[in-house]
Amino acid sequence: MSTLKVYNTLTRQKEEFKSITPGLVGMYVCGPTVSGESHLGHARPYITFDIVYRYLQYLGYKVRYVRNITDAGHFEEEGREAEDKISKKAVLEKLEPMELVQKYTNLFHWAMKQFNTIEPSIEPTATGHIVEQIVMIEKIITDGYAYEANGSVYFDVEKYNADFSKKGLPYGMLSGRVLDDQLDTTRDLDNQEEKRNKQDFALWKKAPPEHIMRWASPWGEGFPGWHIECSAMSTKYLGDQFDIHGGGMDLQFPHHECEIAQSAVCNDKLAATYWIHNNMITINGRKMGKSYNNVIKLSELFSGDHPILEQAYSPMTVRFFILQTHYRSTLDFGNDALQASEKGLKRLWEAHEALQKMKAAEDEFDPEKIDAELDNKVVTLLAEFDEFMNDDLNTAKVLASMFEIVPVINSIKDKHILPSLLSRETFVVMQSKMKLFVEDIFGLKSELQGDYTKLEGVLQVLIELRKQAKAKKDYATSDIIRKQLMELGIALKDEKDGNISYSFV
RNA sequence: GGUCCUGUGACCGAGUGGCUAGGUAGAGCUCUGCAAAAGCUUCCACAGCGGUUCGAAUCCGCUCGGGACCUCCA
Incomplete structure (x- = not known):
């Protein structure tokens, strides 16, 4: 090592x-x-x-x-x-x-x-x-x-x-x-x-x-x-x-x-x-600092309450934004850049969560069915996490490797590919290593606050109603449920297997 | 003025001389009742000029541009 x-x-x-x-x-x-x-x-x-x-x-x-x-x-x-x-x-x-x-x-x-x-x-x-x-x-x-x-x-x-x-x-x-x-x-x-x-x-x-x-x-x-x-x-x-x-x-x-x-x-x-x-964070190419009168306070950033902010940016978005750049490079602030980070983080986090929910059941894996090329690719990408961190803490490169693993995870989740294309060992290492780096080392976390158990229960009721409406081809009802939840910031997604999942926007 | 850093595609950015960075945005396709998400494919680069080299975004020189420190500053 x-x-x-x-x-x-x-x-x-x-x-x-x-x-x-x-x-x-x-x-x-x-x-x-x-x-x-x-x-x-x-x-x-x-x-x-x-x-x-x-x-x-x-x-x-x-x-x-x-x-x-x-x-x-x-x-x-x-x-x-x-x-x-x-x-x-x-x-x-x-x-x-x-x-x-x-x-x-x-x-x-x-x-x-x-x-x-x-x-x-x-x-x-x-x-x-x-x-x-x-x-x-x-x-x-x-x-x-x-x-x-x-x-x-x-x-x-x-x-x-x-x-x-x-x-x-x-x-x-x-x-x-x-x-x-x-x-x-x-x-x-x-x-x-x-x-x-x-x-x-x-x-x-x-x-x-x-x-x-x-x-x-x-x-x-x-x-x-x-x-x-x-x-x-x-x-x-x-x-x-x-x-x-x-x-x-x-x-x-x-x-x-x-x-x-x-x-x-x-x-x-x-x-x-x-x-x-x-290195410094810059804004319009200039160091952010009191003497330049161009600071955005953290409370303003989190609330979006500042003339140059188009929206609020969450702490995890900012953290991810910072990790996407090597620490010795300047990092230029901009709404576009932060919005890109927000979406990138969401993509990474959702794949990470999906991966953690997957079960590596013995019978899903079969040494006969392994796609050696894919398996090797994943093994290499996972090894790069350590390699890049050891090279002067290059979090940007680690994130790039993570994003190359994301399509593999999503493909398994959406059943585009079978988990058995990977060896069971690779799959298990992928799960643990993603958790380790995403959560424990990069310190990213879910931004949902509080206890969502009751809300989840309510959502399950609505999802069940929507499923029934869809089964009856009552699309007016199913669309209303989806649309109104969307207005509340809850996105419903119809999965391939007929299930409906949700995420908070 | 002194010391040092830097100039990558629409935006943010990684890049050790030869191998796709990555994210976001754009385009097309697949899936789908529609959508979203996802997957696949794809467009757009290395400030300029010269040099070294078989080969340079990557090394050297010059030009132009941007920045930091020299003063509290993350």
């Missing part, structure tokens, strides 16, 4: 995945900043790494998956009003900062549940780890790689780079940036005069009087810088060195680069072995 290969941003190539401790994997993924509602772009990393999490478990690893909640309010360096993002919005909305944080955390959790993502093993908050962050900053100062200025603390990038380049941990190793190239590219930023060099970044920020979120520290009242929380929490829960660090590509620099530097000073190690980054 082939082994998992993942693209490591650090080395710019696909590498065989080997965990530091056999059988165990530590994975840290940068979580949301809960100062606002999550949008479609945010869905991508969490769904991507949900797949990574599920797949690693399928491979037999015990995974500790840590995903933080950034609720401490990162300092906004850009712009005139140097105010904390969270405190700023809190004033606008007349809410307590923590009330706001709670609201958006709840919304985030709600959205993640809609997407059927598995909760991380640990979901630490930045505000819950102020002490750890302060300890880390103190260590960096003691070692001489940070300095205090006017109640704030900055990381000395130049000094770090000079010393740690020798250890193979230069600043810029992840993003491929060379420090010297950047000297004249940084714009004027707030409190620039406090820094020794423009590229230095804040570890601790002095809180201005209007800033509500503040904590006591050795340097006065303030709040942590933007990058230190991830270093502090990943170290605390995953150790000095862990296996996978994930996040969006836009976090590569400066966020992850700074994490590497901070952890290198404190732990004398490269924080993570594999750095995995998902």
